[in-house]
Amino acid sequence: MTGDTKNSAEVVSVENLSISFTVEGRKLQVVEDLSFSIAKGEILALVGESGCGKTVSCLSLARLLPEPPASYDSGSIRFRASDGSPGENVLDMSPSRIREIRRRRLAYIFQEPSVSLNPVFTIYDQIAEVIGLRDTNDGNPEEEVASLLAQVGIPDPVSKMKCYPHELSGGMQQRAMIAMALAGKPDLLVADEPTTALDVTIQAQILDLISKIRRESSMSVLIVTHNLGIVSDMADSVIVMYAGHVVEKGPAPELISSPIHPYTRALLDAVPRFGCEPRKLSTIPGNVPSPSNYPRGCRFFGRCPLAESLGEAERAKCASSKPQLLGENGRFSRCHFSR
Numbered sequence: 571m572t573g574d575t576k577n578s579a580e581v582v583s584v585e586n587l588s589i590s591f592t593v594e595g596r597k598l599q600v601v602e603d604l605s606f607s608i609a610k611g612e613i614l615a616l617v618g619e620s621g622c623g624k625t626v627s628c629l630s631l632a633r634l635l636p637e638p639p640a641s642y643d644s645g646s647i648r649f650r651a652s653d654g655s656p657g658e659n660v661l662d663m664s665p666s667r668i669r670e671i672r673r674r675r676l677a678y679i680f681q682e683p684s685v686s687l688n689p690v691f692t693i694y695d696q697i698a699e700v701i702g703l704r705d706t707n708d709g710n711p712e713e714e715v716a717s718l719l720a721q722v723g724i725p726d727p728v729s730k731m732k733c734y735p736h737e738l739s740g741g742m743q744q745r746a747m748i749a750m751a752l753a754g755k756p757d758l759l760v761a762d763e764p765t766t767a768l769d770v771t772i773q774a775q776i777l778d779l780i781s782k783i784r785r786e787s788s789m790s791v792l793i794v795t796h797n798l799g800i801v802s803d804m805a806d807s808v809i810v811m812y813a814g815h816v817v818e819k820g821p822a823p824e825l826i827s828s829p830i831h832p833y834t835r836a837l838l839d840a841v842p843r844f845g846c847e848p849r850k851l852s853t854i855p856g857n858v859p860s861p862s863n864y865p866r867g868c869r870f871f872g873r874c875p876l877a878e879s880l881g882e883a884e885r886a887k888c889a890s891s892k893p894q895l896l897g898e899n900g901r902f903s904r905c906h907f908s909r
């Protein structure tokens with residue numbers, strides 16, 4: 571699904587997307603040559619540390635980045651039209667057409683529900699507003715809001731929809747956000763770090779809920795996370811980003827069981843494992859480089875454990891030459907020496 575082959579059932583297709591921000595008169599590229607597609611009913615996980623470009627990539631799907639300072643340097647974002655054609659490029663749309671995309675085609679869940687929910691309106695008011703934006707609204711909105719809250723596992727939904735956000739726990743607030751997203755009946759649900767602010771038990775419940783919604787509605791899902799461990803059981807495909815570009819992508823089971831890129835391996839090594847011998851958790855030394863200071867060659871070179879075992883000539887190649895994203899049979903990696 572994330573390769574270069576077109577799929578007639580794909581919901582959204584992103585091709586060669588590059589995004590920059592202008593900061594103090596200097597143009598900095600934060601996403602470079604990003605390509606992926608998501609099929610109907612597919613869950614695609616976008617993985618990487620903070621600062622890798624994941625959230626910027628997701629916000630670009632609905633042109634939610636402020637322009638300026640953001641600018642779209644190249645590429646296309648297309649939501650498949652009802653007649654099966656690729657559809658118009660979102661980057662070329664008028665403001666009114668973009669609002670239609672935001673209203674009909676996709677919905678977002680963010681990591682801080684307490685910030686995303688309006689504190690001065692009840693849960694009912696906020697979900698009913700989304701229902702009112704649909705082209706066709708059948709039935710009683712109160713009944714639909716209660717049904718949506720019940721669908722996402724909120725007990726006593728008739729009572730809870732009268733609550734203000736601060737009257738609900740963090741887990742219940744996130745469930746209310748998911749109900750609000752479902753109210754618009756979108757083709758694509760974008761979940762940007764949806765469990766970061768929640769405890770481990772609630773995290774598992776929210777992820778199970780997203781998987782359940784996908785199974786029951788065939789809704790496509792793009793989930794953003796820094797933790798490969800939480801997507802191993804739910805994602806169909808995975809894209810690993812580092813310093814603004816893709817370093818590995820492929821089907822989730824294969825990528826997790828046999829990672830190719832050293833960065834993917836390092837992320838997996840950092841995941842705690844139950845039932846194994848006690849050991850110190852692995853970490854990745856250093857930090858993701860800033861867009862203002864991307865290395866000339868491989869952007870992971872300064873932190874790469876594989877580079878430590880290479881010869882002088884090989885290390886020189888890593889330092890001076892940027893590797894290309896290459897692969898076959900759905901597996902792609904951006905590394906000179908790891909295959």
